[in-house]
Amino acid sequence: MTRGYTEPMLDVIARSQRGRVCEYKRSDRSIVTPYVIKVDGGSNDPFHISLDDGKRVLHVMDTSVPLNEGLLTSESSDIYAEPVLMDGVCVIRLPFKGEIPEGTEVLVVANGYELRDDARKLVSTIIELREKAGFGVLICMLGVADASNLALLSYMGIDVFDDSVARSFGINDILSTPEGDIICDSDMTERNISIINEESEKTRSFIEGGRLRELVDQREFSSPTSVAVLRLFDDVGYAYQEEECSTVGCRFACNTVQALRRPEVLRYRRMIMERYHKPAHKRVLLLLPCSAKKPYHISKTHKRFASAIHTSTHDTVVHEVIVTSPLGIVPRELDIFFPANSYDIPVTGEWKPEEKQFIREMLSHLLEQGYDKVISHLGEDTELIRGLCELEETVVGDPTSPASLTKLDETLRSVTKGMKFGNYGDDRKETIRSVLGFQFGTDVADAIMDDDTTGMGKFPYWKIMRDKTQLGMMTAERGMFSLTLDGAQILADMGKNVVEMMDFELKGNLFAIGVTKADPSIRIGDEAIIMLNGKVKAVGVAMMSGREMMELNRGIAVRVRHKSK
Known part of the structure; x- marks a missing residue:
């Protein structure tokens, strides 16, 4: 200079x-x-x-x-x-x-x-x-x-x-x-x-x-x-x-009306509308209230719900969806994803017109994907969705009361009578496909979950296996799927989430100065696949947006998880 x-x-x-x-x-x-x-x-x-x-x-x-x-x-x-x-x-x-x-x-x-x-x-x-x-x-x-x-x-x-x-x-x-x-x-x-x-x-x-x-x-x-x-x-x-809104984050409060329009909240609602597809085999939609503790599945309230839902193999055709503000609806399989795992909101039983509107719009979109039966275990909040479809209500007093849980169990057994129940392996595979579609897009989900791919483990710790090769794993701590090098290769072949690096030996994390090109759709917290001369060199977590990686000369661009030898 x-x-x-x-x-x-x-x-x-x-x-x-x-x-x-x-x-x-x-x-x-x-x-x-x-x-x-x-x-x-x-x-x-x-x-x-x-x-x-x-x-x-x-x-x-x-x-x-x-x-x-x-x-x-x-x-x-x-x-x-x-x-x-x-x-x-x-x-x-x-x-x-x-x-x-x-x-x-x-x-x-x-x-x-x-x-x-x-x-x-x-x-x-x-x-x-x-x-x-x-x-x-x-x-x-x-x-x-x-x-x-x-x-x-x-x-x-x-x-x-x-x-x-x-x-x-x-x-x-x-x-x-x-x-x-x-x-x-x-x-x-x-x-x-x-x-x-x-x-x-x-x-x-x-x-x-x-x-x-x-x-x-x-x-x-x-x-x-x-x-x-x-x-x-x-x-x-x-x-x-x-563009600079992370896909992971800490707990936050939505205490004002304007907080309903936070970018990460809006992005979630848009992704549900544009990218999410329910597991195709789910025939019964079960609507549940949210809980103060996040993610929902570890709360006392939802553990009580689970005691009434998972009493037989009919649970493989039941799709649990939580109705909440500011997110609208949260399918059970996404409750560890940010921001569903992190928000707090005042609970008064009073719903603002804006909240009612986006809940009804999102639920209407989900209903268009096809269910045989819809059950509401929302109690008084069923008024939010009344008129959208035929409902069977199961709450007697409080949603967690013994009478309510008994009625929920009996209703699920009744409405699923005569339905064909898949095995838990197939249920897990198709549910993983829905999660991957939400995280990466339907095309990636279909490429990963082909005929040779299965899911293993218990929610939320699912593994994706192709024969004996692990492609990725979902954890509550990460709040999404993390890919192995083999899983990353599938995205790389599709040109998704790719970060191209300069020709040097990658010994640790990839810094911005070593980036030559990055997918502009990458957001902070996303999976990032590092490539050199057409080969996958590493996979990790993006610490910058894709455009930021290309413009900055300092700082970690990708925190590396797995590196090729």
Whole structure:
């Protein structure tokens, strides 16, 4: 390189959907995001803005870039100003219609203030900038963040902020807090600066814990604009969010109406509608209520249900499906998958119109796949689905009462009388096919579960065997199927979940710098098949999305499980 400064390094330390914690190093200085720039800060701060004769200058480590030079456009002016690039720091002004200059490491939006009260424009601008900049660039938006929206902006993909709004509010005797603004009778500047930095640290902690969305759900009520921004972001920004939404995760709470539209929740509902097919041999649909403990099958409630369901071989034709919010419906064989294994939601017996709508839509879709009988063990919640089909109800008082369980057992025996019951091996094989279809797609499921393939073990610890060769295994701990090298070869032959690497000896995990190409449909947590010159070299878990693997130069791309010799 011919630049006059030390080559910088950007490491993504933690992710929570589009929110991320990054360490950016240059020379012997570094910052960790989310980061709040001090306006009129001291030279000891790695990032700071100095004010000299009314001119703002941004200092990024050893680089100083004027913020007020050139054509001073406003976002609403519809006049384009050329970006200014100095030593990797690119300053742009809105409206920005061009491309991000090559060599940009930090993208600075100098006039973000106008977006504070324009929810739709804020959402579209952030998505557009991040898509243009890619994953390897820090985005700094000036004049837009305060303590109440910093977590939301970070969740949307902004890395670096400034404290100018906090200072402006403080000078005007307004206390700016994460919960909203309070009019006071004295200067609140120093307190506001302290609060926004505390909020930045809290946001960082929630990202590291994989729970940034929960913090955002709490903060959104601070202003009508924040409510509008999150609603729009969940709507028009779904695809943008989903790309960085992990297929595994920690326990999370859905305590607000907006939480029903979290990207991982929406993705699950869409996958059920678009990808899931019930086991073909299941003839009786049994609808069950959810439980507080996850996954459902280990809860006391569902163990009691099991005592009434699995009393004879008729259980091979019974398809257990849990009715719940925010997911709609969860087939029993998917209850270890994220997010079915991880969500919490307030239970009051009151269902919102939106919940009723998606439950009925999803159940209607499932019913179209064909059942001879439908049994509801939902109790009062049967009202959610009444009218969709003919039902037999089995609850007497409480769903877990002895009378209810006895009636459930008797009803199952009655409705299955005369049906042909398959053996447990066939039942397991076809149910595994449905699970694989949900995880990988129907084409992959059919390729794996051919005539020579069987399933072994007890749910949720199923093994896929072809003759004496193991292709994969499902575990509750992983929450999906993990493939062996032989199983990975089947996906590789179909061009699915493939990550191509440079020609070198793979001794451990595959890092992003060694990736030459990756399936853009790969999500964090997915199975990833590493290939070199057309041969499977390893299989493991994706630690980045497919596109991120190709754009970043640092960090683990695939955590390797099995490696070829």
